[in-house]
Amino acid sequence: MTGSALYQTFSRAPLAFDRGEGTWLITVDGERYLDFAGGIAVNSLGHAHPHLVQALNEQAGKLWHTSNLYQIPGQERLAERLVAATFADKVFFTNSGAEALECAIKTARRYHFVKGQPDRFRILTFQGAFHGRTLATIAAGGQEKYLEGFGPKVEGFDQVGWDDIEAVRAAITPETAAILIEPVQGEGGLRPASAQYLSQLRALCDEHGLLLIFDEVQCGIGRTGKLFAYEWSGVAPDLMAIAKGIGGGFPVGACLATEDAASGMTPGVHGTTFGGNPLAMAVGNAVLDVVLEDGFLDEVTRKANLMKQGLAEIADTFPEVVEGIRGSGLMLGLKCRMPNGTVNAALRDHKFLAVPAGDNVVRLLPPLTVSDEEIRDGLGRIRAAAEELHATHGTAA
Numbered sequence: 508m509t510g511s512a513l514y515q516t517f518s519r520a521p522l523a524f525d526r527g528e529g530t531w532l533i534t535v536d537g538e539r540y541l542d543f544a545g546g547i548a549v550n551s552l553g554h555a556h557p558h559l560v561q562a563l564n565e566q567a568g569k570l571w572h573t574s575n576l577y578q579i580p581g582q583e584r585l586a587e588r589l590v591a592a593t594f595a596d597k598v599f600f601t602n603s604g605a606e607a608l609e610c611a612i613k614t615a616r617r618y619h620f621v622k623g624q625p626d627r628f629r630i631l632t633f634q635g636a637f638h639g640r641t642l643a644t645i646a647a648g649g650q651e652k653y654l655e656g657f658g659p660k661v662e663g664f665d666q667v668g669w670d671d672i673e674a675v676r677a678a679i680t681p682e683t684a685a686i687l688i689e690p691v692q693g694e695g696g697l698r699p700a701s702a703q704y705l706s707q708l709r710a711l712c713d714e715h716g717l718l719l720i721f722d723e724v725q726c727g728i729g730r731t732g733k734l735f736a737y738e739w740s741g742v743a744p745d746l747m748a749i750a751k752g753i754g755g756g757f758p759v760g761a762c763l764a765t766e767d768a769a770s771g772m773t774p775g776v777h778g779t780t781f782g783g784n785p786l787a788m789a790v791g792n793a794v795l796d797v798v799l800e801d802g803f804l805d806e807v808t809r810k811a812n813l814m815k816q817g818l819a820e821i822a823d824t825f826p827e828v829v830e831g832i833r834g835s836g837l838m839l840g841l842k843c844r845m846p847n848g849t850v851n852a853a854l855r856d857h858k859f860l861a862v863p864a865g866d867n868v869v870r871l872l873p874p875l876t877v878s879d880e881e882i883r884d885g886l887g888r889i890r891a892a893a894e895e896l897h898a899t900h901g902t903a904a
């Protein structure tokens with residue numbers, strides 16, 4: 508046996524944290540790390556946010572779990588608030604992003620089934636997509652490295668190039684049920700879809716009777732400076748998967764739907780044991796309390812601009828380390844010229860946490876509550892790391 512009793516599926520950094528305070532993580536040895544990894548866009552309000560701690564503690568002393576055999580008032584409340592804030596009329600709660608996507612996929616297929624078109628079950632997805640690690644969502648993501656060795660790929664997913672509307676048009680067949688896209692690709696390397704592209708997809712869906720599904724598991728809940736990234740485009744989907752930021756660290760996901768899109772989801776056709784339990788709902792409601800406060804999202808945009816400007820200066824100064832800046836809001840990425848793993852490790856040496864992504868990008872996903880001072884501190888650490896990388900690896904550009 509090789510050391511740990513855990514599956515060897517993660518290549519973990521040699522760091523173990525004992526506690527967190529806002530944008531900081533503190534190791535068991537008392538070393539402080541500036542956390543711009545944010546648990547991969549999960550810790551939307553940082554660590555140990557007092558309002559979330561209070562909401563969870565209060566609920567923990569009252570009731571943890573009842574199952575969905577009974578009414579759950581916190582679910583009704585969170586669903587009503589999500590409906591009030593979005594395109595949606597209906598919500599189904601899950602424990603994770605992948606489960607929220609599974610629900611969206613099932614909802615889209617059932618929609619056509621109950622309308623008498625059971626052969627319409629295929630879903631178009633995009634190169635660079637990431638939708639989770641279940642059998643259906645690895646098929647949706649279409650990445651060979653996640654599919655290999657897991658048996659036949661789940662049938663019904665067709666992938667087209669990113670930002671290629673003609674390819675989408677050409678890929679639509681009488682069996683197509685829906686188009687699934689991340690308004691800002693996360694794992695794929697922080698690529699935002701343009702407003703024009705999303706509206707072209709909407710038009711194609713309307714023309715062919717397809718459902719438009721947005722995956723806002725990573726880019727939702729204030730990350731881009733709007734509650735949901737699609738708001739920037741003015742294009743509304745029929746279905747949307749969310750997770751990550753809505754729980755602020757507690758496992759919560761949800762599938763949002765219009766009344767029409769959800770019309771096939773009748774009693775008994777779908778379910779979950781844990782999804783939407785009272786603990787999760789207490790935290791989800793508490794996250795919304797903060798994110799929906801007057802001015803909170805404007806602050807996200809202001810801070811994002813501050814960060815983006817600082818990053819652009821670093822990219823200008825060290826082009827042989829950082830080729831450019833990607834992303835939107837507080838979902839920014841360094842497109843690296845040298846391997847992103849090298850850049851990420853150098854940042855970690857400066858006690859700064861970030862997350863590698865596809866397309867040789869290092870993702871920066873600080874909590875939405877990050878302060879100006881912490882942004883400046885972070886930029887200083889990134890600059891110091893870039894300077895070192897420049898000295899040890901760099902060649903004059």
Ligand SMILES: *Cc1c(COP(=O)(O)O)cnc(C)c1O
Pocket residue numbers: 602603604605606608637638639640689693694722723724725726750751
């Ligand atoms: C993380 C992620 C998922 C999967 O969420 P899990 O909670 O890990 O199942 C799906 N889609 C996107 C865009 C994500 O970033």
